[in-house]
Ligand SMILES: Nc1ncnc2c1ncn2[C@@H]1O[C@H](COP(=O)(O)OP(=O)(O)OP(=O)(O)O)[C@@H](O)[C@H]1O
């Protein structure tokens with residue numbers, strides 16, 4: 001697909017295209033040494049992730065909101081011969097950070113292997129174009145390289161999403177890649193050796209633990225960085241506000257930017273139910289079965305905004321928030337319904353200035 005003719009039509013652009021201007025500016029001002037194969041110095045990569053202002057006044061928007069040290073640790077790991085594993089509960093920006101790291105370091109975030117129970121070895125190694133294989137026998141031209149193999153050849157970052165969902169024997173394919181930095185191709189009597197700049201960023205979900213535990217041999221080859229849920233309500237508010245504004249722009253939703261107060265309520269509900277107690281610590285709450293992740297808070301506000309834009313007057317209010325808020329909390333129709341009703345009657349109803357939200361939720365049954 002040609003990048004220029006259709007870029008404006010794309011629903012979602014890769015980070016290296018969406019933030020190409022920032023990446024160029026960072027590269028121009030980057031006077032620190034770059035590790036072999038890297039587009040930017042480690043410091044500039046961290047600036048790309050955390051945001052900042054460059055010498056010429058151009059602004060780099062923050063991608064990750066949270067501890068700078070976590071990003072420094074992640075970037076420092078990728079300069080070594082150890083791979084990076086981003087671990088955390090759902091919606092803590094593991095995928096988001098992995099994409100931006102690959103974009104900043106290699107200028108390409110697309111060398112991606114998605115881990116599922118059905119992922120086979122060829123997704124990490126190579127497959128064959130069978131028509132050519134039969135016609136010509138095994139040859140380099142008949143070989144279909146995996147994203148991992150292409151990353152090795154190019155000296156780029158490869159991403160593995162949801163590593164622990166892959167069957168254990170498939171995960172173990174990574175051991176040779178990570179320790180030998182080479183991938184043998186016995187059919188051709190050859191091997192591919194990784195160029196400098198190659199490394200792997202994997203993500204895994206805390207909740208999947210025990211599905212397919214990482215083998216200890218593989219664990220030793222990864223540095224683990226745990227991404228936490230946002231530490232404070234202010235931080236979470238900032239994440240949701242920022243992402244909703246960006247998504248609204250990308251989806252061309254013609255609504256007014258949502259009032260901070262409305263977002264604050266959504267974030268408060270999410271944090272209270274996630275932690276199982278009210279913000280003031282006074283009331284213990286039952287917790288829903290779902291994770292109440294920041295990612296979901298973003299989509300609750302986003303859906304509300306779309307409702308307001310297309311079926312309201314463009315302003316986000318309780319009536320627009322209520323439907324998707326209930327949808328986010330009540331995942332299990334029996335258990336979560338009890339949790340939600342209790343929260344609605346004991347917290348939402350009694351809180352100053354929340355009467356409209358109470359009424360809007362009650363109206364939906
Ligand atoms: N600390 C944060 N800083 C910036 N954005 C965040 C943060 N936490 C969550 N987000 C936002 O949440 C959204 C979802 O994040 P992402 O999909 O990367 O989560 P994940 O950890 O990969 O979840 P899953 O385990 O479900 O795959 C992204 O749009 C991201 O911008």
Ligand SMILES: [Mg+2]
Nearest residue numbers: 094095096203
């Ligand atoms: Mg993810």
